[in-house]
Amino acid sequence: MANFIEEFYYGNIDPQTMGRNERQIQKVMKLLATNEERLTEHLQGQDKTMFLESVDAWGVVMGACTADNFINGFRLGAKFAYDTFVGADHLMTGSRKGA
Numbered sequence: 725m726a727n728f729i730e731e732f733y734y735g736n737i738d739p740q741t742m743g744r745n746e747r748q749i750q751k752v753m754k755l756l757a758t759n760e761e762r763l764t765e766h767l768q769g770q771d772k773t774m775f776l777e778s779v780d781a782w783g784v785v786m787g788a789c790t791a792d793n794f795i796n797g798f799r800l801g802a803k804f805a806y807d808t809f810v811g812a813d814h815l816m817t818g819s820r821k822g823a
């Protein structure tokens with residue numbers, strides 16, 4: 725791997741697939757897809773329209789929440805890094821800023 729940031733930029737690193745429960749999530753996603761297909765085949769008219777609108781709306785909500793969590797994760801990581809390198813000056817000098 726050349727450079728972590730470069731690899732991330734080019735999509736070679738996907739944090740959403742790096743979870744501890746990846747297999748379990750894949751099983752559940754397959755179940756959801758299968759059930760959606762079955763319901764779409766069996767529902768008709770207004771019921772089918774309402775179901776598909778609900779599925780689409782849920783996708784929009786989940787996408788927004790996932791993006792927010794992803795962004796907040798980066799911000800939290802940056803705060804940890806900042807505090808580690810900048811906020812820990814008192815460890816070297818023995819005194820805290822503003823204290």
